[in-house]
Amino acid sequence: MNVDWKRGVSDGAHSTRRKSRQLVDARDLPLIGNSTMTEPHFSSSDEPTATCYADFDEKECLKLEEKRFMSPDPAPTLEDENDPTLPSMPEDDPNGNVNQEMGCPVARWGPQHAGAKKLASMYSREKRVQEIVSVIAAVILFIAVLLNLIRNWNSSIWGSVLFYAVLGITTADFASGVVHWGADTFGSVDTWFGRSFIRPFREHHVDPTAIIRHDFIEVNGDNFMLCVIPLASIFYQQMTYTWEQLHDWASFHWYILLLGIYVALTNQIHKWSHTYFGLSGWVVFLQKAHIILPRHHHKIHHISPHACYYCITTGWLNWPLEVIGFWRKAEWVVTKVTGMKPREDDLKWATKLS
Numbered sequence: 001m002n003v004d005w006k007r008g009v010s011d012g013a014h015s016t017r018r019k020s021r022q023l024v025d026a027r028d029l030p031l032i033g034n035s036t037m038t039e040p041h042f043s044s045s046d047e048p049t050a051t052c053y054a055d056f057d058e059k060e061c062l063k064l065e066e067k068r069f070m071s072p073d074p075a076p077t078l079e080d081e082n083d084p085t086l087p088s089m090p091e092d093d094p095n096g097n098v099n100q101e102m103g104c105p106v107a108r109w110g111p112q113h114a115g116a117k118k119l120a121s122m123y124s125r126e127k128r129v130q131e132i133v134s135v136i137a138a139v140i141l142f143i144a145v146l147l148n149l150i151r152n153w154n155s156s157i158w159g160s161v162l163f164y165a166v167l168g169i170t171t172a173d174f175a176s177g178v179v180h181w182g183a184d185t186f187g188s189v190d191t192w193f194g195r196s197f198i199r200p201f202r203e204h205h206v207d208p209t210a211i212i213r214h215d216f217i218e219v220n221g222d223n224f225m226l227c228v229i230p231l232a233s234i235f236y237q238q239m240t241y242t243w244e245q246l247h248d249w250a251s252f253h254w255y256i257l258l259l260g261i262y263v264a265l266t267n268q269i270h271k272w273s274h275t276y277f278g279l280s281g282w283v284v285f286l287q288k289a290h291i292i293l294p295r296h297h298h299k300i301h302h303i304s305p306h307a308c309y310y311c312i313t314t315g316w317l318n319w320p321l322e323v324i325g326f327w328r329k330a331e332w333v334v335t336k337v338t339g340m341k342p343r344e345d346d347l348k349w350a351t352k353l354s
């Protein structure tokens with residue numbers, strides 16, 4: 001495997017494919033889907049630096065992309081790129097997304113992608129307000145519920161709280177997968193709901209590192225919002241139940257609180273999995289120990305057509321769910337019931353060239 005940190009990783013398969021095509025100077029080719037010319041991304045010791053493919057054919061490439069989106073199995077693997085010591089997803093990422101087919105000669109995905117630009121411009125003031133309100137409401141409820149639980153603490157529930165801590169993080173991982181899969185696979189940004197809640201998922205596929213340029217509110221607002229109703233209902237119970245009733249419900253309340261904390265942290269963990277400079281040592285430790293989503297693990301999801309490894313809290317459930325074909329089966333059910341085709345809208349944004 002040849003590694004060029006600035007330009008990405010090339011393996012044997014890439015090299016063979018590259019050699020089978022005629023190499024030409026990038027300046028001779030039309031610029032597709034990008035507004036600025038940057039230097040070409042792939043290089044290896046046996047090729048000139050400024051190169052691209054002579055047989056680049058936009059229509060053919062669009063057809064190939066459609067085929068990938070409609071028949072996403074088997075899930076891609078990183079194979080010999082699956083090296084945890086590699087920096088994960090730099091702007092010209094080494095996970096196969098930087099290729100010649102959809103944006104030759106510059107990186108295929110990134111802030112220069114036409115779809116990414118359009119999607120980023122759709123982040124509205126109303127959305128921002130919703131995210132700020134969600135974070136404030138959830139933080140107040142987290143603190144109130146936690147203080148009430150500590151006030152009514154009974155040491156006899158230690159064991160069950162520890163059990164629920166593990167169950168909670170596993171539940172959060174599964175929930176992150178289901179929400180992520182649902183938003184990636186169905187719906188469109190043409191509706192109010194889509195503009196508000198599906199748009200970030202579309203943007204993330206065509207510009208994966210946009211997330212590291214987003215602030216805490218934009219990254220975490222929607223996840224905090226999901227915690228508000230469950231926490232509010234627990235808080236209501238804490239305010240109205242007798243001491244005996246609260247004692248009976250204590251383990252469940254701890255479970256929901258811990259699940260809520262993991263859900264609230266999920267997109268921050270996801271952001272860290274895209275961050276390859278300046279991460280705290282303890283975050284890197286948690287990633288390497290696979291207690292939270294590791295960087296190299298999440299790279300697999302970002303190989304087009306983004307149809308596997310949806311779980312983004314810990315990633316523990318990705319492999320078992322892939323083995324049983326969970327996501328394709330779920331898509332079959334949804335299509336049978338609603339008639340919606342998987343990844344139709346995502347394909348539209350992925351292939352938006354102007």
Ligand SMILES: [Zn+2]
Nearest residue numbers: 180184301306
């Ligand atoms: Zn995705």
Ligand SMILES: [Zn+2]
Nearest residue numbers: 204208270298
């Ligand atoms: Zn991601």
